[in-house]
Amino acid sequence: MDVYLPIAEISVNAPLLVALGAAVGFISGLFGIGGGFLMTPVLVLMGVPSAVAVASEANHVTGSSVSSVIAYRRRRAVDFRMGGVMAAGGAIGSFMGVEVFRWLRLLGQADLVVSLSYLVFLSIIGALMLSESLGQVLRRRRGEALTRPLRARRPGWHRLPWRMRFPRSRLYISVIPPVLLGVGVGVLSAIMGVGGGFILVPAMIYLLRMPASVVVGTSLFQIVITTAITSVLQAGRNQTVDVVLATLLLVGGVVGAQFGARLSMRFRPETLRAVLGLIVLLVGLRMGLSLIVRPEDMFQLAPGGS
Amino acid sequence: MGVALPPPPPAPVVLAPPPARVSAALTDTRIQVSSDFRGARIVLYGAVFDPERARHDVVVVVRGPEEPVRIVRKVRIAGLWLNTPPEVFRGAPGYYMAASNRPLAEVTGFAWRRRLRLGVDNIALEQEAQRTETLYGVEGVLVSPLEEDYFDFRRAVVRLKQREGLYAADSDAVRFVDEGLFRADIALPAAAPTGRYEADIHLFRDGRPVALRTRTLTVEKVGLERFLYILAHERPWTYGVVSVLLALTAGWTASAVFRRR
Numbered sequence: 001m002d003v004y005l006p007i008a009e010i011s012v013n014a015p016l017l018v019a020l021g022a023a024v025g026f027i028s029g030l031f032g033i034g035g036g037f038l039m040t041p042v043l044v045l046m047g048v049p050s051a052v053a054v055a056s057e058a059n060h061v062t063g064s065s066v067s068s069v070i071a072y073r074r075r076r077a078v079d080f081r082m083g084g085v086m087a088a089g090g091a092i093g094s095f096m097g098v099e100v101f102r103w104l105r106l107l108g109q110a111d112l113v114v115s116l117s118y119l120v121f122l123s124i125i126g127a128l129m130l131s132e133s134l135g136q137v138l139r140r141r142r143g144e145a146l147t148r149p150l151r152a153r154r155p156g157w158h159r160l161p162w163r164m165r166f167p168r169s170r171l172y173i174s175v176i177p178p179v180l181l182g183v184g185v186g187v188l189s190a191i192m193g194v195g196g197g198f199i200l201v202p203a204m205i206y207l208l209r210m211p212a213s214v215v216v217g218t219s220l221f222q223i224v225i226t227t228a229i230t231s232v233l234q235a236g237r238n239q240t241v242d243v244v245l246a247t248l249l250l251v252g253g254v255v256g257a258q259f260g261a262r263l264s265m266r267f268r269p270e271t272l273r274a275v276l277g278l279i280v281l282l283v284g285l286r287m288g289l290s291l292i293v294r295p296e297d298m299f300q301l302a303p304g305g306s
Numbered sequence: 307m308g309v310a311l312p313p314p315p316p317a318p319v320v321l322a323p324p325p326a327r328v329s330a331a332l333t334d335t336r337i338q339v340s341s342d343f344r345g346a347r348i349v350l351y352g353a354v355f356d357p358e359r360a361r362h363d364v365v366v367v368v369r370g371p372e373e374p375v376r377i378v379r380k381v382r383i384a385g386l387w388l389n390t391p392p393e394v395f396r397g398a399p400g401y402y403m404a405a406s407n408r409p410l411a412e413v414t415g416f417a418w419r420r421r422l423r424l425g426v427d428n429i430a431l432e433q434e435a436q437r438t439e440t441l442y443g444v445e446g447v448l449v450s451p452l453e454e455d456y457f458d459f460r461r462a463v464v465r466l467k468q469r470e471g472l473y474a475a476d477s478d479a480v481r482f483v484d485e486g487l488f489r490a491d492i493a494l495p496a497a498a499p500t501g502r503y504e505a506d507i508h509l510f511r512d513g514r515p516v517a518l519r520t521r522t523l524t525v526e527k528v529g530l531e532r533f534l535y536i537l538a539h540e541r542p543w544t545y546g547v548v549s550v551l552l553a554l555t556a557g558w559t560a561s562a563v564f565r566r567r
Contacts, residue, residue, distance in 0.1 A: 001342075002344050003342070004339065004340070004342065004344075006527065006530075006534045007534070009497060010497065011344050063552075063553030064557060066553070066554050066557030067561035068561075070561040107391055108390075108391060109389055111389070112388055224554075228550045232543070232546035232547055234546070235538065235549060236542045239539055241538070241545070243534060243538075246549065246552075247553075250553060254557060254560030254561075255560070291388075292387070293387075295387055297465075297466070298379055298462070299378070299459070299466060300377070300378050300379075300380065300389065301377055301463075301467075302376040302392040
C-alpha cells in the first residue's frame with residue numbers, strides 16, 4: 001500500500017514506514033534515546049530529501065519522546081526547572097539552527113552539512129561511548145571495582161553569575177552552562193533532525209554533575225520542548241515538515257518503544273551503552289562515507305528552486 | 307507558443323486541396339494526485355484530416371509548469387567531495403515529454419527540432435547569469451559565465467531529470483490506430499509537479515510542420531494531500547503548530563494506552 005507524502009512529494013510504502021518506525025522505536029526504548037540520529041539517515045537513504053527528513057524527524061522525536069517523559073514523570077525522575085532552563089537555550093539554538101539551515105539549503109550545501117555533522121558528532125560520541133563502556137565491561141570481567149563518576153569537586157563554571165537552585169538535581173549552579181548546552185542541542189536538532197539525547201545525557205552527567213536518576217527524564221523533557229519549537233520553525237520558515245511521514249513513523253514508533261523499554265531491563269547498562277556506541281559510530285561513518293566516496297554523478301539538483 | 311508555421315499556399319487557382327489539419331483530445335484533462343498516487347497515464351486521441359491522404363508524422367510535446375532548476379557540481383577539496391554554489395536555470399519545464407510515432411531525427415531536421423523545442427536536447431533552459439552579446443560581428447550570441455562548462459551543466463540537468471522520469475522522449479508513444487487516427491500514451495511519474503500542463507500536437511509532413519494544436523491539462527492534488535500541501539505553504543505557522551500538537555497527542559495517547567495494560 002503506497003502512500004504519497006504531500007511535502008516530500010514521493011510515494012512510499014506505508015507498512016514499510018510503520019515497520020521502520022517500530023524498529024527505530026524499539027531501539028530507542030531499549031537504549032533510552034530519541035532515535036532521531038538513526039531515523040534521519042534511513043529516511044535520506046530511502047529517497048526523502050534531507051531537508052524534509054531533518055524537519056519531519058524533529059516532529060517525530062517530539063511525539064516519541066512525550067510518552068517517555070510521562071513515564072519518567074511518574075517516577076519523579078524529571079527536573080522540570082533544569083529542563084526548562086535548558087529548553088530556553090534550546091529555543092534560541094533551534095531558531096539559529098533553522099535560519100542557518102535555510103541559508104545552507106539555498107546555497108545547495110544542506111546535504112553536505114547534514115552528512116558532515118553526522119560524521120563529526122556521531123563518530124566522536126560513538127567512539128567515546130564505546131571505549132568507556134567496553135572498559136567497564138572488561139573491568140567487570142576481571143572482577144575489578146567499577147569506576148564511579150566523580151561528584152566531589154564542582155567545576156569552576158558552576159560558580160558563574162546567575163546561580164539558581166535546582167532542588168530535584170540537588171544543585172545550586174549558574175544557569176549559563178545549562179543554557180549554553182541547550183543552545184548547542186537546539187542547533188543540532190535543526191540541522192541533524194535529532195533530539196540530541198546522545199550529547200545531552202553525557203553532558204548533564206559529566207559537565208552539570210546531575211544525579212544519574214534524573215538525567216534521562218530531564219533530557220527527554222528538554223528534547224520535547226526543543227524539537228517542538230524546531231518543527232514549528234522548520235514548518236514556518238522552510239515548509240519542510242511532512243506530517244504524514246511523521247505520523248506514520250509515530251504509529252510504529254510508540255509501539256516499538258514500549259517493547260524496547262521492557263526488554264532493556266534484562267541487560268546491563270554498560271552492555272547497552274557499548275552496543276549503542278557501536279551503532280552511533282557506524283551511522284556516523286555511513287553518513288560520512290558519501291563525502292569520501294567518489295560520487296556516481298558529478299552533478300546534483302539542489303532544492304529550493306521554486 | 308509562438309510557432310512559425312509556413313505561410314499558407316497561394317490562393318487556389320484550380321481545385322487545390324485544403325491544408326491538412328490535426329485534431330486531438332485528452333481522455334482526462336484533470337489528473338488528480340491523491341494518497342495512492344503512483345504516477346498517472348495521460349492518453350490523448352487525435353485525428354489527421356488530409357484530403358491527400360499523405361503520410362504524416364505526429365509529435366506530441368507535453369510540458370509541465372515552469373520552475374527554476376538549481377544544480378550543483380561535486381568538487382573534491384581536501385579529500386572531501388563538496389558541492390559548488392548552485393547554478394540556476396530559468397524557464398525549465400517541470401515535466402517534459404516528447405512523444406512521436408518514430409524517432410524525432412527521422413521526423414524532421416535539426417533546425418525545426420531546435421525551433422519547436424522538440425526532444426530533451428532542445429528543452430528551453432536559460433541560465434540565470436547568461437547574457438547576449440555581439441561577438442565577432444554576430445549579434446545575439448549567448449554568453450554564459452560557465453563558458454564551455456555550460457554544456458556539461460545543461461546535459462546534467464537533462465540527465466538528472468530523465469533519471470527521475472521527468473524528462474523523456476519516446477518514439478513509440480504515438481501510434482496510428484487507424485487511418486488518420488492516432489493515440490498517444492504518456493507516462494506521468496509520481497514526482498511530476500502539480501500545475502497547468504500544455505500538450506502541443508505537431509503535425510509534420512515531409513519533415514515540415516504543417517499544423518499545430520494545443521491542449522491543456524491540470525495536475526492537482528486532491529483530498530487530504532491537497533489540504534495539507536496548501537496549509538503547509540499558505541499557512542505554514544498554523545501547519546507547524548498543528549503538526550506538533552498531533553505528535554504530542556499521539557505520544558500522550560500511546561502512553562495512556564500502554565499504562566492501562
